[in-house]
Amino acid sequence: MDENHKPVELAKGVYWLGVIDWNLRDFHGFATPGGGTYNSYLIVDDKIALIDTVKAQFAGELIKSIKTLIDPSKIDYVIENHVEMDHSSSLPAIMRIAPQARVFATKHGKAGICNYYKAVGCDEWDFEVVETGSELSLGNRTLMFIETIMLHWPDSMHTYLKEDRILFSNDAFGQHIATSHRFNDKVGDVMDDAATYYANILMPFGSQVLAYVDKVKELGIEIDMIAPSHGIIWRQNPEQIINAYVRWASGETVPKVLVIYDTMWGSTERMAKEILHGVMSKDVDVKLLNLRKNDWSMIIKEILEAPVIAVGSPTVNNGMFFPVGGFLTYLKGLRPKGKKAVAFGSFGWGGGAVKAVEKEMESAGFEIIEPGLQVKFRPDEDELESCRKLGIRIADAAK
Numbered sequence: 001m002d003e004n005h006k007p008v009e010l011a012k013g014v015y016w017l018g019v020i021d022w023n024l025r026d027f028h029g030f031a032t033p034g035g036g037t038y039n040s041y042l043i044v045d046d047k048i049a050l051i052d053t054v055k056a057q058f059a060g061e062l063i064k065s066i067k068t069l070i071d072p073s074k075i076d077y078v079i080e081n082h083v084e085m086d087h088s089s090s091l092p093a094i095m096r097i098a099p100q101a102r103v104f105a106t107k108h109g110k111a112g113i114c115n116y117y118k119a120v121g122c123d124e125w126d127f128e129v130v131e132t133g134s135e136l137s138l139g140n141r142t143l144m145f146i147e148t149i150m151l152h153w154p155d156s157m158h159t160y161l162k163e164d165r166i167l168f169s170n171d172a173f174g175q176h177i178a179t180s181h182r183f184n185d186k187v188g189d190v191m192d193d194a195a196t197y198y199a200n201i202l203m204p205f206g207s208q209v210l211a212y213v214d215k216v217k218e219l220g221i222e223i224d225m226i227a228p229s230h231g232i233i234w235r236q237n238p239e240q241i242i243n244a245y246v247r248w249a250s251g252e253t254v255p256k257v258l259v260i261y262d263t264m265w266g267s268t269e270r271m272a273k274e275i276l277h278g279v280m281s282k283d284v285d286v287k288l289l290n291l292r293k294n295d296w297s298m299i300i301k302e303i304l305e306a307p308v309i310a311v312g313s314p315t316v317n318n319g320m321f322f323p324v325g326g327f328l329t330y331l332k333g334l335r336p337k338g339k340k341a342v343a344f345g346s347f348g349w350g351g352g353a354v355k356a357v358e359k360e361m362e363s364a365g366f367e368i369i370e371p372g373l374q375v376k377f378r379p380d381e382d383e384l385e386s387c388r389k390l391g392i393r394i395a396d397a398a399k
């Protein structure tokens with residue numbers, strides 16, 4: 001049998017039956033060089049509950065997986081933790097097979113599902129709107145719902161299986177990787193993948209992350225396993241991912257500098273490399289990141305733990321080179337907090353890129369630590385020396 005269709009048991013009667021998308025390389029703009037997964041879960045008790053579905057293109061695979069365990073027309077409840085397409089777009093296929101199933105979602109979840117699936121019968125579905133603390137008995141077991149508004153959509157929620165102490169956390173605590181094993185104790189360290197995921201999807205919502213962790217404590221929820229909707233399940237030491245989220249959400253950094261730039265004819269790159277050498281001379285970790293040679297989602301992950309970045313752009317038509325502009329637009333939306341920056345770049349006549357970078361970085365919440373360094377056309381030896389000295393100053397600022 002296709003391994004994709006083989007459910008994996010988390011606890012007695014609790015199964016993973018998602019889809020491993022080995023060929024996923026781009027998840028709405030997020031580079032996924034290692035593929036990804038969409039995790040659904042099935043709980044078979046007196047009542048049968050399906051938690052989340054998968055991307056519509058894999059609906060057939062999900063239904064095949066369910067059939068290896070039960071008759072899918074017998075599903076009693078479908079829990080929709082999140083409206084986004086990767087988790088809800090197979091819901092219409094499930095509802096065609098089990099039209100009597102009751103759909104559980106938050107208020108915003110119900111509204112979102114009805115927006116997307118109006119044309120395919122949503123009006124006929126039996127919804128139950130839940131909020132934090134609402135419970136659903138499956139017979140021997142109980143599900144409890146926890147709203148996680150803006151983690152990362154207004155409709156998002158988590159589902160907690162009380163007796164088995166399993167938290168179905170949907171997008172939170174996930175990673176975009178495809179692996180043959182489902183549990184963290186079988187796949188080695190995935191913390192870097194979890195960091196990339198956090199940085200690109202959850203970075204704007206740090207205060208919600210911290211409030212969520214407090215809420216979980218207040219509700220007295222004890223967690224033996226965290227089962228997210230992407231990537232591996234945290235079975236061994238699940239606190240490690242909660243602790244990492246608290247660190248990231250609190251803006252904890254390590255001493256390192258990033259030199260992020262793009263260039264048309266190499267002058268801004270020469271500047272970037274000399275800034276890099278200046279930082280290296282102070283024995284501080286530094287990375288040189290060309291915006292057209294690195295996946296932006298990887299650069300964003302580096303920024304998560306970097307206190308200082310230098311951003312370089314040549315001037316094009318009085319402003320920033322467009323890859324730099326595009327990247328800063330993305331970065332600004334992620335609302336990084338407590339970080340410092342400096343701009344640099346080469347120009348030919350009137351200039352404009354460095355000012356534009358500074359303005360954009362400032363409006364993205366960065367503290368500009370000194371006026372940007374500009375060089376006309378190709379930097380000469382003195383100008384390269386100024387770049388090295390700038391590198392030394394930003395290395396000190398990163399410590």
Ligand SMILES: Cc1cc2nc3c(=O)[nH]c(=O)nc-3n(C[C@H](O)[C@H](O)[C@H](O)COP(=O)(O)O)c2cc1C
Pocket residue numbers: 262263264265266267268269313314315316317318319346347348349350351352376377378
């Ligand atoms: C298409 C294009 C448009 C440019 N527009 C401007 C401009 O409006 N103002 C300016 O000062 N320089 C302008 N320049 C000159 C570049 O800023 C200059 O060549 C710079 O040294 C390029 O840096 P780089 O080698 O890092 O690409 C332009 C160059 C190109 C190729």
Ligand SMILES: [Fe+2]
Pocket residue numbers: 082084152171
């Ligand atoms: Fe999502």
Ligand SMILES: [Fe+2]
Pocket residue numbers: 084086087170171229230
């Ligand atoms: Fe998702």
